[in-house]
Amino acid sequence: MAINTPKQTSHLKREILVRLIRSFLSENFEESTRLIPYDMRPKGSEVPYRCCIYKERAILRDRAVAGLGFSIEETDDSTLLSELAHKALDRKEPEENPLTVLTTACKGCVPARIYVTDLCQGCVARPCVNTCKFGAISVKNGKSVIDPEKCKNCGMCAQVCPYQAITKIIVPCESACPVGAITKGDDGHAKIDFSKCISCGKCVSACPFGAVHEKSQIIxxxxxxxxxxxxxxxxxxxxxxxxxxxxxxxxxxxxxxxxxxxxxxxxxxxxxxxxxxxxxxxxxxxxxxxxxxxxxxxxxxxxxxxxxxxxxxxxxxxxxxxxxxxxxxxxxxxxxxxxxxxxxxxxxxxxxxxxxxxxxxxxxxxxxxxxxxxxxxxxxxxxxxxxxxxxxxxxxxxxxxxxxxxxxxxxxxxxxxxxxxxxxxxxxxxxxxxxxxxxxxxxxxxxxxxxxxxxxxxxxxxxxxxxxxxxxxxxxxxxxxxxxxxxxxxxx
Amino acid sequence: MSKKISVKVCLGTTCFVMGSANLQELIEIVPAKYGEKVEVSGVPCLGLCSIDWEFSKAPYVKVDEDIIKEATVEKVLSAIDNKLKEC
Structure with missing residues (x-):
């Protein structure tokens, strides 16, 4: 990925920050903060990204939680933004781990693996079968099939296919992390292991759903x-x-x-x-x-x-x-x-x-x-x-x-x-x-x-x-x- | 061929932070693609973000008198194409 490609996710994150700052400077910080998701997605407004307006608001609420400096992982879903705004004012120092993952925003991407697409021609040369060191590929019904038990995700077959018919499906955050600190948890959503995380921020930039946030200290x-x-x-x-x-x-x-x-x-x-x-x-x-x-x-x-x-x-x-x-x-x-x-x-x-x-x-x-x-x-x-x-x-x-x-x-x-x-x-x-x-x-x-x-x-x-x-x-x-x-x- | 189409990319602080930083490439792309027919420039705040506090619709780009909200390179190029068809 090119450095600093334009992203709608950045637009959303910045809009939340502007609104939080405005709320802080307003007469009623707590109430204005509570209303941020509703101001951004008022009744009857368009739903640009997600399945429905309620999901959009839920995600915007979580983005505001990170903007207030809290972990989504450690915050109860039922806590109102107004309560958190109040808590942010009482905070003496920033929380330790600087990143947080929004499960609401996380797509729960399909697991990383090698995938044979419909472009496979079932060719005679079969370089994929011959290249695989693990014997994971066979041809069935005129198409290459990967045995997930044997496949080690090395990607050699994808490299040799003359039709580029084999692709490597990646999970953007996992693939961007240089140290294997962010992975899909049992529920399919991304999770950061802070004992491994080096806070490089690559997952923040990589996630196309903007699901990884920095915990802000702006308040x-x-x-x-x-x-x-x-x-x-x-x-x-x-x-x-x-x-x-x-x-x-x-x-x-x-x-x-x-x-x-x-x-x-x-x-x-x-x-x-x-x-x-x-x-x-x-x-x-x-x-x-x-x-x-x-x-x-x-x-x-x-x-x-x-x-x-x-x-x-x-x-x-x-x-x-x-x-x-x-x-x-x-x-x-x-x-x-x-x-x-x-x-x-x-x-x-x-x-x-x-x-x-x-x-x-x-x-x-x-x-x-x-x-x-x-x-x-x-x-x-x-x-x-x-x-x-x-x-x-x-x-x-x-x-x-x-x-x-x-x-x-x-x-x-x-x-x-x-x-x-x-x-x-x-x-x-x-x-x-x-x-x-x-x-x-x-x-x-x-x-x-x-x-x-x-x-x-x-x-x-x-x-x-x-x-x-x-x-x-x-x-x-x-x-x-x-x-x-x-x-x-x-x-x- | 009538007069040139004018493209103004707002580089005021709000537009810049909300995304026009990434529209600066238009200043190179547009002349390369359209030559003399289109004039493009980065301009100071057009004042559009302060009307009804519409910062969330930034960045703004003006193609002649038309205002493009939440502008992207692609939106701007297609607006120029449409203008050229009208000529």
């Missing part, structure tokens, strides 16, 4: 602002390619939402770059064959849950979010910090970092602008207090981190970057092999990004990948190189 952030606390925004580099305005206008637009100050996480990325390039030199001098980067939260979850053997080769340098949050808390110890993220994985990282209080994704930020009717391109411009480097701002693009680290390496220790552009079953096997052999045969600096295209391909991005790359690229090009910036804020 928590709105509440913090309303209570008059000093709330500070930390913008991950990817956001600079996301909205139709300049970075300086975006800063102003975010101040209009009620934030007290806005920092670029690229500032923290500069600290990461400096530390990581030093570390690379040290490791190679001490005889290491390779090092991998450590800034992608999805990759860090992968290491912890599935790939502990690579740990000795992973950089100990902290993420740009870590350093940025440290700087912000030092400047403003009393502030509530909110990380603006392109993906769900950063929610997990934030839970483990006491300096990061909340995470908002770009869909939520966009919805907030809509709810307040803020035209970002009509906002004024203001400068970020600390100017980040071109390299730090380019972290969001695949290859950007390795390139940044390379910029600061001494000539005698050159890096040969290897770019893992998206985690999938194959790239995870590659990483396992490098760890086992203690050497990577094609390079010594491995950049790992869980998402294809880097952070700009994150599950919660708004802009199309191509346009985002262009927009962010222009910002990077007008920025100074890290070699020329003097604001040395390194603290380790």
């Amino acid at each position: 928590d952030v709105l509440k913090a602002i309303k209570s008059g606390k000093k709330v500070i925004a930390m913008l991950a580099p990817a956001i600079m390619g996301q909205l139709p305005c300049t970075p300086k206008q975006l800063r102003e637009a975010i101040l209009k939402l009620g934030f007290s100050d806005v920092y670029e996480v690229a500032q923290g990325a500069d600290v990461t770059t400096k530390n990581e390039s030093k570390e690379f030199v040290e490791r190679l001098e001490n005889g290491a064959e390779f090092m991998t980067t450590s800034c992608c939260a999805g990759y860090n979850e992968l290491i912890a849950k599935h790939l502990p053997e690579i740990k000795p080769f992973v950089s100990d340098t902290k993420t740009p979010m870590y350093y940025t949050a440290e700087i912000v808390k030092k400047d403003h110890p009393d502030a509530v910090t909110v990380f603006f993220s392109p993906c769900v994985a950063k929610r997990r990282e934030a839970l483990q970092n006491p300096n990061v209080d909340y995470v908002l994704n770009y869909e939520e930020v966009g919805a907030w602008f809509i709810a307040l009717n803020i035209q970002v391109d009509s906002c004024g411009e203001s400068d970020f207090k600390t100017e980040a480097s071109a390299e730090g701002r380019n972290y969001a693009v695949t290859g950007g981190v390795a390139k940044a680290v390379q910029t600061l390496l001494p000539e005698e220790i050159p890096a040969h970057p290897v770019i893992i552009d998206g985690l999938n079953k194959q790239s995870i096997r590659d990483l396992k092999r490098y760890a086992k052999n203690g050497v990577c045969d094609i390079g010594n600096l491995i950049e790992v990004m869980a998402c294809q295209g880097g952070c700009l391909g994150g599950n919660a991005t708004v802009n199309s990948y191509k346009a985002a790359t262009k927009q962010l690229g222009a910002y990077v090009n007008e920025s100074k190189s890290i070699k020329d910036t003097e604001n040395d804020t390194v603290q380790k």
Whole structure:
């Protein structure tokens, strides 16, 4: 699938968020929230997607539950949205697992398997029968038939059929998950095993029914602002390619939402770059064959849950979010910090970092602008207090981190970057092999990004990948190189 | 051949977030497909989302004076085709 293909499911998710924000800002949050499904599908309205209006409303209700920050799995169907809205206001901190599956919205797809279609000609060559290593295919009544007991779903028969008559039926969420964490449960609906889930968000993007949601923290952030606390925004580099305005206008637009100050996480990325390039030199001098980067939260979850053997080769340098949050808390110890993220994985990282209080994704930020009717391109411009480097701002693009680290390496220790552009079953096997052999045969600096295209391909991005790359690229090009910036804020 | 057909893709914040981000490709596709006959551009907020708070029908695209709600690349191209037939 191409990165960031347009989807009606995104439209629905964003509409729910806008309505929730509007409800929060209205005179009666609880009642307005309860009415969201009815406002979206009033009596007699069209039923665009599902069997009937009641099913549509039930699903919209569940989408609102996720928008309020709760698990569908743990919420009773009989609980009213108004009660949940009330509960959301009382919540002290976000729930642990950042994803939730809407059983109502889940299609209960047919199980993944190999299927012989009517196009089968019952040919004489029978490459399918001959290729199958498991003896699962025979020809009956002039057509190939697969014995499900013997079939291992390898797909070899589908590859060799001269008529392309054999197809592999996939379950999109299962097929997208690189670690086998989401599978069809006994009832046929998708279920996430959180002991395996690395929060990469691929299932969120892959499900054509929009059945996997991030549990939003938007209400928590709105509440913090309303209570008059000093709330500070930390913008991950990817956001600079996301909205139709300049970075300086975006800063102003975010101040209009009620934030007290806005920092670029690229500032923290500069600290990461400096530390990581030093570390690379040290490791190679001490005889290491390779090092991998450590800034992608999805990759860090992968290491912890599935790939502990690579740990000795992973950089100990902290993420740009870590350093940025440290700087912000030092400047403003009393502030509530909110990380603006392109993906769900950063929610997990934030839970483990006491300096990061909340995470908002770009869909939520966009919805907030809509709810307040803020035209970002009509906002004024203001400068970020600390100017980040071109390299730090380019972290969001695949290859950007390795390139940044390379910029600061001494000539005698050159890096040969290897770019893992998206985690999938194959790239995870590659990483396992490098760890086992203690050497990577094609390079010594491995950049790992869980998402294809880097952070700009994150599950919660708004802009199309191509346009985002262009927009962010222009910002990077007008920025100074890290070699020329003097604001040395390194603290380790 | 009378005057050019004008296609305006709203790139206001609401339309952009609700989907016109993905309509930016029209700005390349349309000239390649229709050449001089159609003029296409991304424009600032057309103001359509604030009428009756119709943000949920965004993104909007205007093909001459016709408004396309919940626009997709396909809807816009078929609207252009229909216009060209009328000419």
